[in-house]
Amino acid sequence: MRLDTTDRQLINLYQRELPVCERPYEEMSRQLGIAEEEVIERLQSLQDSQVLSRVGPVFExxxxxxxxxxxxxxxxxxxxxxxxxxxxxxxxxxxxxxxxxxxxxxxxxxxxxxxxxxxxxxxxxxxxxxxxxxPMVEGYHIDLGFDIDWEALP
CATH class of the missing domain: 3.30.70.3460 (Alpha-Beta Plaits)
Incomplete structure (x- = not known):
């Protein structure tokens, strides 16, 4: 799957900072300048093609x-x-x-x-x-976000 600029922005902007609000995809759409439905469709496509494994919050x-x-x-x-x-x-x-x-x-x-x-x-x-x-004895935070060098990818 070839990722366009908007797909790359979705991945870069929201792997760590998914908006915490009633309508996160609507907020993402405003920030990206696209429709909310397009945000949802793109995220679903990225999951379907296994570029992303999961979209959602991580709770303490x-x-x-x-x-x-x-x-x-x-x-x-x-x-x-x-x-x-x-x-x-x-x-x-x-x-x-x-x-x-x-x-x-x-x-x-x-x-x-x-x-x-x-x-x-x-x-x-x-x-x-x-x-x-x-049972967990001590918790550790592991940052699962990645800095992606898009220019280095094929």
């Missing part, structure tokens, strides 16, 4: 409730089935396979610690598999 989870990284030791032949079950659990926002005895990892969120514990207990009971609960 400790201010928004409770969360925890968990890992499950899943027999290899059951990995897809268990991953699908984990994905259906309330508060799971992603999971991924790892090369380890605990080979399925996921993050679960909840409005508070008690709800989080209840959800994890219920999921562990349903799976009937050993689960590690790995």
């Amino acid at each position: 989870h400790s201010r928004a409730g409770a969360s925890l990284l968990a890992a499950v030791a899943v027999p290899e032949e059951q990995l897809d089935l268990v991953a699908a079950r984990v994905n259906r659990a309330p508060g799971v926002n992603h999971n991924y396979a790892r090369e380890h005895i605990y080979n399925l990892w996921f993050v679960m969120t909840a409005p508070d610690e008690d709800t989080l514990d209840d959800r994890l207990d219920e999921l562990e009971h349903q799976l009937r598999l050993p689960m590690l609960r790995l």
Whole structure:
């Protein structure tokens, strides 16, 4: 996919500073001088072509409730089935396979610690598999924005 100037501006301007307001795409459209619908269409096209993997905010989870990284030791032949079950659990926002005895990892969120514990207990009971609960000890901010040298790209 060839990116035009507007696509590049979308990526450069908003990978760190997505407007926090009721209509962020409308605000972006004003700043870029294009229609709100075009902003949405361009972002969707960038996602569809896998130039962008995600469009949306990143929250400070400790201010928004409770969360925890968990890992499950899943027999290899059951990995897809268990991953699908984990994905259906309330508060799971992603999971991924790892090369380890605990080979399925996921993050679960909840409005508070008690709800989080209840959800994890219920999921562990349903799976009937050993689960590690790995609470965050210390948080680190990782800037996932990239300074892109568009001239250096083909």
